[in-house]
Amino acid sequence: MAQILVIDDNDQFRDMMREVLKNEGYEVLVASDGKKGVELYCEKRPDLIITDVNMPEKSGPELIFELQKNFSGVKIIAISGGTENSEEYLKSIKVFSDVKHIFLKPFDMDEMLDAVKNLLNQ
């Protein structure tokens, strides 16, 4: 089964995402900030990343920029606390232009899981 890396500085949200994805049969790795997320990606090369946008150490945009620069075909879903960062606004930022799915919290879990499935099948 596919391996998914979840990166979010909110402990409860990260734990919840891990449970939801494990329940669907995925193997789940977690990281609490962008810096640890990049390190874990380099070490384990998961099939897909779900990353928060606003994080300490290294933000979602910085992480996405670094991974896209150094690895081809990285599959990424971005999630955001959805305040000033609306989906439209995030899409307008260059680093998010190749991110296929952006979800604003709190999101519909069926839609998230469909996005995960679609991206993994590509």
Next chain:
Amino acid sequence: MEQSKQDKTQNDAQYWQLQELKSIGIIANNIVHDFNNVIGVIRGYADLALRATSADDRSRAYLTHVIEEADTAKELAEKLRIFSGQEKLDYKLIDIPSVAEQAIKIFRESVPTTIEFQQDIDTTCGAVLGDADQIQQAVINLFRNAYDALCDKGGILNLTVNEVDVGAEVYRGLDEGRYVKLTVSDTGCGMDQETLKRIFEPFFTTKKNREHAGLGLLVVDKIVKGHKGAVIAESKVGEGAKFDIYLPLPKEGQEEKEG
């Protein structure tokens, strides 16, 4: 002459009110962000529980209600965000010296001449990745804090902007590297160490009048941290106060990523 004095007083009051509202808006925005995280967790676990229940389990209806109410809470949070008047961040390369000079120009018109402005701005500073309006708000909030310390007896408000190298020993929250440093200092009454420890707390204020919500320095801290920087305060009683804002200069290639 009397009329124009009245107009100025009214304009000043409106100006301060606007600054206060902007500060409250930024705090509301942060609360909405945290609120969305909490609602997201509630909704996620309700969804997980729903998947674990059989079709004829009556708790399915209860869990569906939880999810529906979470979605309602999300709409309320969105209304609060709009009500707070916060526009989306406009992240791009910005010239801090220009932002600082504009902040002085705006602020200067609303304070009495008993306060002397001094400035030493290095206009060759590199550009910082950020939102110009937010940085300007942070600077104005620092000016206001300095003004509050000076308004009774007058004095000097100083602004300095330059580039510096930061080593790990300066402040634990900062990575080593090159920064634009913006310093606002005053020759006011200063603060004791107990007050200094609390100045970034929400609703903390030493001002006797109730016009101050006590959010100004908290907003400065949040804005600067949002730009991956730090604000450091120093003060002693009778010796004024100094606030240093450190904003990181982008590393090579980083300036392209924000479009």
